Amino acid sequence: MPAFSKERSTMQCEDVQFVAPLYISGELDGQGLADVERHIAGCASCRLLLHQQQESDTRIREAILAGDLDCSDLRMRILSKIRTEQRSTSPRTRRHSYWRLAVAASAVLLAFAGVYVARSESFSYVAACYDHTEETASSSHTEWKTKATGLDVYVAGRVGSVSFLKSLPVAGYQLSKAKECLVGNRLYVHLVYDNGTDQMSMYVTPRAENGLVRWLTARSKPSLRSRTETGLEVTIGNLHGERVILVGALSAASEQQAVNEVLEEIVRSRVT
Amino acid sequence: MTSDRREEFEIVALAHTEALMRVAWRTTGDYARAEDVVQETMLSAWRSFQQFEHGTNCRAWLFKIMFHVISKAKQRSTQLPIVELSDGEGLDNLVCIGSQHIGYSDVLASVNRLPDDQRSVIVLAAVEGFSCREISVILTIPIGTVMSRLSRARAELRRLLRRVG
Numbered sequence: 353m354p355a356f357s358k359e360r361s362t363m364q365c366e367d368v369q370f371v372a373p374l375y376i377s378g379e380l381d382g383q384g385l386a387d388v389e390r391h392i393a394g395c396a397s398c399r400l401l402l403h404q405q406q407e408s409d410t411r412i413r414e415a416i417l418a419g420d421l422d423c424s425d426l427r428m429r430i431l432s433k434i435r436t437e438q439r440s441t442s443p444r445t446r447r448h449s450y451w452r453l454a455v456a457a458s459a460v461l462l463a464f465a466g467v468y469v470a471r472s473e474s475f476s477y478v479a480a481c482y483d484h485t486e487e488t489a490s491s492s493h494t495e496w497k498t499k500a501t502g503l504d505v506y507v508a509g510r511v512g513s514v515s516f517l518k519s520l521p522v523a524g525y526q527l528s529k530a531k532e533c534l535v536g537n538r539l540y541v542h543l544v545y546d547n548g549t550d551q552m553s554m555y556v557t558p559r560a561e562n563g564l565v566r567w568l569t570a571r572s573k574p575s576l577r578s579r580t581e582t583g584l585e586v587t588i589g590n591l592h593g594e595r596v597i598l599v600g601a602l603s604a605a606s607e608q609q610a611v612n613e614v615l616e617e618i619v620r621s622r623v624t
Numbered sequence: 625m626t627s628d629r630r631e632e633f634e635i636v637a638l639a640h641t642e643a644l645m646r647v648a649w650r651t652t653g654d655y656a657r658a659e660d661v662v663q664e665t666m667l668s669a670w671r672s673f674q675q676f677e678h679g680t681n682c683r684a685w686l687f688k689i690m691f692h693v694i695s696k697a698k699q700r701s702t703q704l705p706i707v708e709l710s711d712g713e714g715l716d717n718l719v720c721i722g723s724q725h726i727g728y729s730d731v732l733a734s735v736n737r738l739p740d741d742q743r744s745v746i747v748l749a750a751v752e753g754f755s756c757r758e759i760s761v762i763l764t765i766p767i768g769t770v771m772s773r774l775s776r777a778r779a780e781l782r783r784l785l786r787r788v789g
Binding site for chain 2: 372374404409411412415419426429431
């Protein structure tokens with residue numbers, strides 16, 4: 353702390369001006385504060401000076417705080433970059449294999465029989481697309497059912513049986529969480545498998561739902577369509593005034609084979 | 625685990641985005657540049673969030689990072705432009721200094737005319753309410769320097785606003 357005269361009788365105007373910033377910020381206490389207050393009680397010019405400085409601060413604060421400052425977009429951009437960093441650095445998310453597996457599983461399972469549950473018409477494809485984007489593309493999972501919240505009962509209630517899903521023949525993967533997602537007025541069940549390092553998604557849907565992909569591609573007025581190095585096709589477009597992101601791909605042959613094996617197992621289980 | 629950490633970061637750190645943006649804008653004089661500064665600040669904070677001591681002053685920690693980012697940016701680009709900020713100046717935006725009526729835009733223009741070192745300390749003190757001691761930590765300068773810059777900034781502002789009035 354800077355030195356200044358602490359003698360009651362020797363505090364001069366220049367001492368007060370020197371410690372004025374500490375006085376205004378409330379950092380003066382004890383003897384220092386008592387000395388300043390004693391001085392300004394008898395010194396009109398110092399009293400005015402401090403008053404003007406406090407008033408000046410008030411004006412600056414009012415003027416700067418008066419302007420609207422909407423940082424919601426900036427905050428979203430920051431969060432997006434953080435998620436990207438998390439995905440690229442976290443051992444949980446070996447990004448490419450996760451994506452390839454997830455999309456491959458998704459693409460193939462969409463074409464096969466699964467579960468059909470009727471739902472109200474109030475949800476749109478756009479909502480489903482957002483839902484999918486939030487759940488997979490952004491990895492911001494919400495409202496998942498986990499083992500702690502009755503996963504088995506939840507899945508069994510929607511898929512009819514949980515045993516064949518639990519015994520998914522991808523070595524080391526266990527069903528870790530599940531969530532219902534909506535496609536139009538239909539539900540599909542999003543199942544996430546975990547091997548302790550990677551996650552893999554499966555979508556159990558009504559049959560012939562690959563029509564959804566065609567539907568979205570045809571209507572979403574794509575503004576960007578690109579293919580990633582891992583073979584992902586990413587389409588970003590606009591649907592009914594809302595931004596949609598559609599991810600679809602054909603996977604590498606080896607992954608396709610793995611997914612096919614999974615499907616065969618599921619089909620066998622259903623048949624038996 | 626990482627999701628929890630991100631959620632905690634959102635609550636503890638991202639909540640200060642507006643405050644950082646306010647100061648960055650005034651300090652750099654350019655909104656787009658301020659956004660870049662705040663984004664870089666937040667990402668830097670995120671990368672070292674594990675080292676952040678919970679229960680300590682996160683806001684001051686973020687501002688310290690931000691001024692480090694600004695300092696580095698200044699080294700890269702030797703001169704930061706000072707621009708006139710187009711804030712509203714209707715009758716509703718008048719403030720009173722003594723017997724003079726001065727618009728917010730005049731106050732902001734006067735703040736923008738301050739030297740960089742004075743502008744930073746006055747905004748941190750007057751707008752964000754940091755103490756001299758906290759400002760000295762944020763800007764990594766002695767507290768005596770903070771005090772003298774504050775005094776000079778207040779005197780200069782007074783002078784500039786008197787000319788406007």
